[in-house]
Amino acid sequence: MVTTRRQAAAGSGNGDAPRGSRTKKDSSKSDVAGRHPDHVEYEFFGPILGPIGIVVGLPAVMFGLYGFCGKHGCVSLKPFEIPEVNIGDRAISFEGFLVYLGWIFGVALLHLVLPSSRKLGVSLANGKRLEYRMNGLLVYATTLLLVYALVADWDWPQKIGLRASMLGYVYDHYVELISASVVCTLLFSIALYLASFRSKSVLCAKGGDTGSRIYDFFIGRELNPRIGSFDLKEFCELYPGLIGWVVIDLAMAYKQHEIHGSVSNSMAMVCLFHAIYVADALYYEKSILTTMDIVHDGFGFMLAFGDLAWVPFTYTVQARYLVDHPIHLSRAFLAVVLALKIVGYLAFRGANGQKDMFRRDPNSPKVKHIKYIKTKRGTRLMVSGWWGIARHINYTADWIMGLSWCLPCGFDHVVPYFYAIYFGVLLIHRDLRDGEACENKYGSDWDKYCNVVKYRLIPFVY
Ligand code: NDP
Numbered sequence: 027m028v029t030t031r032r033q034a035a036a037g038s039g040n041g042d043a044p045r046g047s048r049t050k051k052d053s054s055k056s057d058v059a060g061r062h063p064d065h066v067e068y069e070f071f072g073p074i075l076g077p078i079g080i081v082v083g084l085p086a087v088m089f090g091l092y093g094f095c096g097k098h099g100c101v102s103l104k105p106f107e108i109p110e111v112n113i114g115d116r117a118i119s120f121e122g123f124l125v126y127l128g129w130i131f132g133v134a135l136l137h138l139v140l141p142s143s144r145k146l147g148v149s150l151a152n153g154k155r156l157e158y159r160m161n162g163l164l165v166y167a168t169t170l171l172l173v174y175a176l177v178a179d180w181d182w183p184q185k186i187g188l189r190a191s192m193l194g195y196v197y198d199h200y201v202e203l204i205s206a207s208v209v210c211t212l213l214f215s216i217a218l219y220l221a222s223f224r225s226k227s228v229l230c231a232k233g234g235d236t237g238s239r240i241y242d243f244f245i246g247r248e249l250n251p252r253i254g255s256f257d258l259k260e261f262c263e264l265y266p267g268l269i270g271w272v273v274i275d276l277a278m279a280y281k282q283h284e285i286h287g288s289v290s291n292s293m294a295m296v297c298l299f300h301a302i303y304v305a306d307a308l309y310y311e312k313s314i315l316t317t318m319d320i321v322h323d324g325f326g327f328m329l330a331f332g333d334l335a336w337v338p339f340t341y342t343v344q345a346r347y348l349v350d351h352p353i354h355l356s357r358a359f360l361a362v363v364l365a366l367k368i369v370g371y372l373a374f375r376g377a378n379g380q381k382d383m384f385r386r387d388p389n390s391p392k393v394k395h396i397k398y399i400k401t402k403r404g405t406r407l408m409v410s411g412w413w414g415i416a417r418h419i420n421y422t423a424d425w426i427m428g429l430s431w432c433l434p435c436g437f438d439h440v441v442p443y444f445y446a447i448y449f450g451v452l453l454i455h456r457d458l459r460d461g462e463a464c465e466n467k468y469g470s471d472w473d474k475y476c477n478v479v480k481y482r483l484i485p486f487v488y
Contacts, residue, residue, distance in 0.1 A: 066236040066237075066238075067233070068236070068238075068241060069233070069245075070244070070245075072241075073236065073238040073240065073241040074238070074240050074241070077240050077241055077243075077244035077245075077327075078240065080244070080328075081212075081244065081327060081331075084331065084336060085204075085208045085335070087340070088204050088208070088335065088336070088339055088340060089113055089117075089201070089204060090111075091340060091343055091441060091444060092113055092114075092200060092201055092204065092346075093111040093112060093113045094108065094109065094111060094441060095109075095343075095347060095439065095441035095442075096112060096113075096114070096200075096346075096350070097349075097350050098110070098112040099112075100347065100350070100351070100439045100441055101439060101440055101441055102438060102439055103437070103438060103439065103440055104437075104438060113201045114200075114201045116199075116201070116202055117201050117202065117205055118202060118205040118206070118209075119199070119202045119205075121199070121202070122199055122202030122203050122205060122206040123206045123209075123210070125195065125199075125203065125206070126203055126206035126207055126210060127206070127210065129266060129270060129273075130210075130266045130334070133165060133169070133265050133266045133269060133270075134256075134261065134265075134266075136165045136168055136169070137159070137161060137165050137261060137265055138159075138256070140161050140164050140165060140168065141161060141164065142159045142160055142161035142164075143160050143161070144157050144158065144159060144160070145157070145158050145160055145312045145315060146158075146315075147315045147320065147321075148315060148316060148321055150229060150249070150250075151229060152229055156250055156252075156257065157255065158257055158260055158312075158315060159255065159256075159257070160311050160312060162264050162265060162307075162308035162311040163305070163308045163309055163311070165265060165269065165308075166269050166272075166304065166305065166308050169269050169273060170272070170276075170301075172188075173193070173273060173276050176188060176189070176190045176192070176193065177190050177193070177280065190280065193276065193277040193280040193281070194277070194280060194281050194284055195277075196274055196277035196278070196281075197277060197278060197281040197346070197349055198281075200339075200346065203339070204335070204339050207334060207335035207338070207339060208331075208335055210334070210335075211327070211330045211331045211334045211335045212327070212331075214330050214334070215243060215246075215326050215327035215330045215331065216243065218246070218247075218248065218251055218258075218325055218326060218330065219239075219242065219243040219247055219326060221248070221251065222247040222248035222251070222324075228248055229248070229249045229250065230247050230248060230249060230324065231245070231246055231247065231248070231249045231322060231323055231324030232322065233245055233322065233323070233324070234246045234247045234248075234249075234323070234324030234326060235247055235324070242324075242326070243326055243327060244326055244327045244328055245323070245324055245326050245327075245328055246323055246324025246325045246326025246327070246328060246329060246330075247324050247326060248324055248325060249323075249324055249325070250325070251325050258325060259319070259320065259325040259329065260314065260315075260320060262325075262329070262330060262333040262334055263314060263319060263320070263329065263333055264307065264308060264311060264314060266333070266334060266338075267332075267333040267334050267336075267337040267338050268304045268307055268308070268337065269304065270337075270338035271300060271304060271337055271338045271341050271342055272297070272300055272301050272304050274338055274339070274342040274345070274346075275296065275297045275300050275301070275342055275345040276297060278293070278297075278342065278345035278346050278348065278349050279293050279294070279297050279345065281349045282348060282349045282352055285349065286352050288352075290348060290352040290353055290354050290355075291354055291355050291360060291434075292348055292352075292353040292354065292355050292434035292435065292436075293345060293348045293349075293352065293434075295355070295360065295363065295364075295434045296344045296345050296348065296431055296434050296435075297345060299367055299427070299430060299431050300341070300342075300345075300431065302371070303427065306371075306375070313378075313382060340444065340445070340448075341445060343441065343442055343444050343445060344431055344432060344434065344435050344442045344445070347435055347439065347441060347442045348434070348435060351435070351436070351438075351439070353434065353435065353436050355434060359433075362433075363430050363433045363434055364430075366426060366427075366429065366430040366433070367427055367430035367431075369423075369426060370423050370424070370425075370426035370427035370428075370429075370430060371423075371427055372423075373412065373419060373420075373422070373423035373426070374420060374423035374424050374427060376412050376423075377412035377413065377419050377420035377423060378420050380392075380393060380396070380408070380411055380412050380413065381408070381412075381413065381420075384396060384398075384406070384408055385405075388406060393408075393411070395410075395411075396408050396410050396411045396413075397409050397410040397414070398410075399471060399474055399475055399478070401468050401471040402468075402469070402471060403467060403468055403471070407468070407471070407472075407475045409475065409478045409479055413479065414478075414479055415479075415481075415485055416479065416481045416482060416483055416484060416485050417457070417461070417475075417476070417479050417481065417482050417483075418453070418457045418460070418482060418483055419483070421453040421456065421457055421483055422453075422483045422484060424449070424453065425446070425449055425450055425453055428445050428446050428449045428450075429446045431445060431446075432445060432446045453483070454483070457482050457483060461482070
């Protein structure tokens with residue numbers, strides 16, 4: 027997919043596509059930034075077919091989610107019914123592009139003008155550490171305040187030409203916005219790929235500098251593309267897509283109110299859960315600097331599409347569904363869903379926080395009691411606490427939260443469960459990938475660890 031990978035521990039995620047089988051080839055090509063890769067490992071099913079399939083397939087899924095579930099009907103389980111695919115009257119429009127680009131540049135402006143703190147990233151292959159501007163939570167709060175000002179009918183938004191009814195635009199012109207996001211991210215990724223050839227000193231990502239044009243465009247060739255000190259990858263990972271996700275949710279709540287005269291408790295719950303998830307990601311913004319996306323992956327189609335198209339337009343599927351199906355949940359069901367979200371969140375934050383702390387300061391009183399295995403590599407692997415329950419209990423917790431976002435949509439239709447299904451596949455695959463990476467890093471110590479912590483994701487099951 028595309029997760030905006032991320033972001034999650036830090037925040038989660040953002041644009042991580044499930045990576046496919048690996049293929050390898052020898053290469054003696056010369057290097058751009060001082061590296062001389064002598065062998066190349068392709069992910070996502072090879073250098074050409076996999077990337078092309080994903081570049082075509084993911085936008086198709088986005089349109090499909092709308093086509094099979096919109097105001098015209100939704101794939102139903104009881105009775106089993108598939109509606110006639112319908113993506114509305116207008117699939118693409120100039121106005122859609124204006125709104126979409128206006129959003130991206132608007133958020134960029136807030137990011138640049140609002141107060142920020144500066145954090146240093148990890149050491150790069152060229153020995154440098156980049157400085158990052160961080161104000162995600164402030165940009166998020168400012169945006170939410172603006173949305174509130176619109177619906178509360180304050181004067182000043184009106185004076186600058188903003189109206190609450192603009193929120194309704196998102197639902198009414200959803201497909202046009204999807205089209206704009208797909209076309210813009212495609213062009214953006216091409217621009218990023220071409221710009222990566224501007225100088226021999228550009229630092230390339232190991233996995234995105236294979237010499238295969240389609241693959242490098244897809245994975246991302248340049249590691250940290252910047253305009254001056256403005257870091258494009260970090261910005262896209264955390265700002266327009268994640269905040270856009272919550273704004274689209276709120277626009278759906280507005281539309282539900284406009285159509286049905288009230289906001290259902292299911293819609294309120296979905297919006298709240300997503301808003302908390304994004305707030306958490308932005309609160310822990312600096313943790314993104316040690317994630318795979320920032321440290322290893324280049325910035326290309328995979329991340330750009332994930333961040334700027336996939337996250338805002340597929341993670342909002344439940345809220346969009348609820349506009350047309352305003353479900354009112356019983357108190358008992360609400361309580362169950364809320365309990366699931368809380369359990370998921372506590373485990374997610376607990377596990378990710380524990381590892382973060384353990385890696386930064388293993389002697390901190392918060393993690394001093396944790397049992398661990400000392401490895402030949404020098405680092406320690408925790409075998410008690412959250413990480414003693416299962417090798418990726420943080421993934422399981424994240425998935426539980428994802429399920430709690432889908433349940434408020436009831437059980438009549440399958441499309442609102444898209445997130446739980448897709449994310450489950452993504453996390454199972456990600457666990458296999460990380461297991462493989464750890465086996466390479468730790469060798470026999472990893473086997474020792476796996477003998478102590480036997481289960482991958484679910485204790486006693488898997
Ligand atoms: P993890 O936080 O799971 O980190 C994996 C790394 O942790 C390993 O490579 C290893 O690195 C270290 N590690 C593994 N086991 C142990 C141990 N027992 N003790 C100490 N260190 C250990 O990586 P991710 O970035 O994949 O996930 C972070 C979060 O992001 C998760 O909660 C996930 O659910 C979420 N996420 C969300 C997405 C979304 O779209 N919403 C997408 C992707 C992830 P080393 O030993 O080198 O330190």
